[in-house]
Amino acid sequence: MTGRYYTILPAEVRLDKRLLPFERILFSDILTLANKNGYCFASNAYFAKTYGVSTVSISTWISNLVKYGYLSRTYDYKDNTKKIERRRLYVKADFMAYKSRLNDPHKGDFKEGIKGDFKDNNINMNNINKNIDTSTSKHMGKSPRKSDYLEELLANI
Incomplete structure (x- = not known):
């Protein structure tokens, strides 16, 4: 997630005492990444590099988010093998309502500029x-x- 973006951390997740602070932040990043396709396919290695932690930590955090019902996950396997090609993390449907708030707030439906013959107020x-x-x-x-x-x-x- 490079560039300019922001995340939303829903109050339900933020106030859940069962979650560690980094699990809450990870959820908000997954919510942002799931905005485009409806799911997040970022790897544990990607998140580990982003947060400066191990892939084991990321795996544990994601497992907790799944355990507490905030995420679900599916796997795409390589043909005729049990090797995982891609993991998909889906955000609980209740939180996808926040998705519309993740759009660029500066991209509005502007129809016209300032009207009128304004004189300088000096x-x-x-x-x-x-x-x-x-x-x-x-x-x-x-x-x-x-x-x-x-x-x-x-x-x-």
Whole structure:
């Protein structure tokens, strides 16, 4: 899972005290990977490398997720052998409802842009400039340090 993506961790999984913290995170990643095809086919080696743990740990975590009913798994075998070609992890149907939330939130159905003939609202800037002008005219004999500072500050905005 490289690139930009995010996962969802359903509250039921997050609050399940039977699960280890990494089992919960693993479930959210499997949910994300199952988003496209309805199942996840990532290997234990892939997850082990991702999390920096052993494949035995991943196998145990997946077994616990299956045991507690969050996942089911099937195997595709090579022809006429018992050698596993591919494992498929299916997320419990209740959690696939979260799948629609995994789509890119920035890809909306935008039909049109901003409407109208908008004019710049520079009332605040006009008032600030008037206030500076009146304050400097009142204090012509005094040091113009504050007004110079304000004008310079406004010029840099």
